[in-house]
Amino acid sequence: MMQGCKATVFDLERAWDGAKLKAVAAEAGYTDKALAKTLAITCPHEQQDIEVVFRRVRINNPYNILVRLFRLGRAVPQSELQKILPGLDLETLTAVGLLQHGDGQIRSTVKLTPFYDLLLASDFEPPARREMPADHVLGVGAASVTLAGLTVRRPVETALDLGAGAGIQAFLAARHSQRVLGTDTNERALNFARFNARLNDIEGLEWRQGSLYEPADKQRFDLIVSNPPYVISPESRFVFRDAHLPGDQISEQVIRGTGRYLNEGGFACILFNWHHRSEDDWATRPLSWVGESSCDSWLLRFSCEEPLAYAAEWLGDYEGKDSPDYGRHLDEWMSYYQDMRIERISAGAIIMRRRKGQRNWSRFDAIETARGIGSSSDQIERIFAIEDLLETLAEERELLDFRFHFDEHHRLEHRLTVEDGRWVVCEEHLHASEGIPFAGKVDMYIAQLLAGCDGRRSLRELIAEGAQRAGTDPETMIPAFLKVIRKLMRSGFLRLVK
Numbered sequence: 193m194m195q196g197c198k199a200t201v202f203d204l205e206r207a208w209d210g211a212k213l214k215a216v217a218a219e220a221g222y223t224d225k226a227l228a229k230t231l232a233i234t235c236p237h238e239q240q241d242i243e244v245v246f247r248r249v250r251i252n253n254p255y256n257i258l259v260r261l262f263r264l265g266r267a268v269p270q271s272e273l274q275k276i277l278p279g280l281d282l283e284t285l286t287a288v289g290l291l292q293h294g295d296g297q298i299r300s301t302v303k304l305t306p307f308y309d310l311l312l313a314s315d316f317e318p319p320a321r322r323e324m325p326a327d328h329v330l331g332v333g334a335a336s337v338t339l340a341g342l343t344v345r346r347p348v349e350t351a352l353d354l355g356a357g358a359g360i361q362a363f364l365a366a367r368h369s370q371r372v373l374g375t376d377t378n379e380r381a382l383n384f385a386r387f388n389a390r391l392n393d394i395e396g397l398e399w400r401q402g403s404l405y406e407p408a409d410k411q412r413f414d415l416i417v418s419n420p421p422y423v424i425s426p427e428s429r430f431v432f433r434d435a436h437l438p439g440d441q442i443s444e445q446v447i448r449g450t451g452r453y454l455n456e457g458g459f460a461c462i463l464f465n466w467h468h469r470s471e472d473d474w475a476t477r478p479l480s481w482v483g484e485s486s487c488d489s490w491l492l493r494f495s496c497e498e499p500l501a502y503a504a505e506w507l508g509d510y511e512g513k514d515s516p517d518y519g520r521h522l523d524e525w526m527s528y529y530q531d532m533r534i535e536r537i538s539a540g541a542i543i544m545r546r547r548k549g550q551r552n553w554s555r556f557d558a559i560e561t562a563r564g565i566g567s568s569s570d571q572i573e574r575i576f577a578i579e580d581l582l583e584t585l586a587e588e589r590e591l592l593d594f595r596f597h598f599d600e601h602h603r604l605e606h607r608l609t610v611e612d613g614r615w616v617v618c619e620e621h622l623h624a625s626e627g628i629p630f631a632g633k634v635d636m637y638i639a640q641l642l643a644g645c646d647g648r649r650s651l652r653e654l655i656a657e658g659a660q661r662a663g664t665d666p667e668t669m670i671p672a673f674l675k676v677i678r679k680l681m682r683s684g685f686l687r688l689v690k
């Protein structure tokens with residue numbers, strides 16, 4: 193018989209072939225791209241109208257059956273499933289806890305989400321999120337995707353995923369780390385992570401239950417990634433969202449801990465929320481947490497909201513604006529913020545690198561949105577190298593003797609306007625085509641100079657060439673050029689040649 197709504201726990205003692213299930217799904221075309229098309233979404237976590245999607249996948253074929261089973265959580269007739277997907281070992285998958293059967297129907301106990309070449313189990317969401325149990329295991333969310341993009345992906349020996357959930361960051365880290373430790377307070381999350389490791393046939397992972405850095409004991413890591421439960425609220429309702437700590441203390445503790453748990457040269461990439469007093473003082477508190485960590489740090493802010501808008505957004509998502517308790521919760525959240533004298537709440541990420549024994553730098557940038565941040569690892573490493581260089585310069589003119597490569601992941605857009613009956617360029621706009629979406633206006637002289645950054649000539653030589661073309665003295669161009677170039681360097685447009 194089907195078990196109703198008893199929470200899934202996989203039997204990890206039982207031998208089963210995860211690769212076989214993954215192969216069946218791949219052969220059926222159950223991929224992130226196909227699913228995004230069927231669901232009409234651009235990100236795996238977006239909500240969709242299940243009834244509409246169900247009607248799109250009604251005809252029985254291998255792909256449609258898998259969407260019904262693993263995405264929509266619908267029952268599928270056992271006989272159809274066996275006929276259409278004979279490769280699925282229903283008996284073993286039931287014994288392991290993935291499938292349930294009764295009355296000739298098969299149901300999946302969990303959602304299976306393809307994410308690039310991974311297939312990840314997480315809990316199905318009830319129609320109203322407020323009905324989720326406290327230990328609900330999240331799937332791939334917007335925050336997971338942002339953190340995955342912002343993680344520095346150097347080949348390393350050891351990595352820590354603090355708050356691993358179903359394991360997504362740990363699995364991505366395992367691609368470039370020899371050993372990965374995933375930790376979580378939620379026992380069910382670790383059960384899912386272990387199941388997912390088997391499903392995706394990933395080795396070199398260890399899972400430990402416990403809070404914050406406690407399971408790491410005295411170990412140090414070359415990489416720390418964390419997407420902790422950072423929402424600032426009076427609630428302790430969902431373990432994936434609410435830390436049992438006041439205000440933004442969970443974020444503070446994760447950031448403060450990095451100094452003690454990072455190896456020299458290691459990076460930490462942490463997503464978090466924090467509160468502050470005014471529109472302008474947003475960087476002060478998080479950068480003060482970096483304090484004694486011996487880390488260089490780069491704080492990125494994606495949004496800043498007034499407490500009421502912040503509370504409405506989170507409560508709208510998890511309580512539902514149609515809930516009879518929505519207003520009461522809003523009042524509770526607001527009085528919590530008032531008691532703590534919280535006037536603004538920001539969301540962002542911090543990237544830290546341990547560099548002991550030298551003067552550490554810190555910088556902060558506000559970007560418009562985290563949405564669409566893709567793989568930024570190279571860009572982040574370029575920017576760290578540039579900040580290191582700038583930190584060593586006694587004066588800006590020393591930059592003239594350095595050589596750079598213009599990074600190919602940038603595009604120059606010309607905007608044209610009509611003047612005297614012909615098209616002329618009125619604006620040149622340079623922007624990153626992947627990673628953190630930095631952009632800037634440049635004039636044709638700078639654009640030309642950037643194109644000339646081939647790693648062979650120094651900035652001094654390139655400016656001299658530009659001045660010759662323009663028929664001017666290079667000395668008159670240098671101050672203005674250096675100002676713009678410094679800005680472009682700090683946005684990752686140029687790669688330093690060592």
Ligand SMILES: C[S@@+](CC[C@H](N)C(=O)[O-])C[C@H]1O[C@@H](n2cnc3c(N)ncnc32)[C@H](O)[C@@H]1O
Pocket residue numbers: 330331332333335336339354355356357358359360361375376377378381402403404419420421431432433434435
């Ligand atoms: C937002 S989820 C992140 C899941 C996954 N890492 C990702 O990026 O999608 C936060 C995770 O932190 C875990 N968590 C909550 N409190 C924790 C604590 N004090 N220490 C470690 N993990 C914690 C939750 O159980 C949950 O799995």
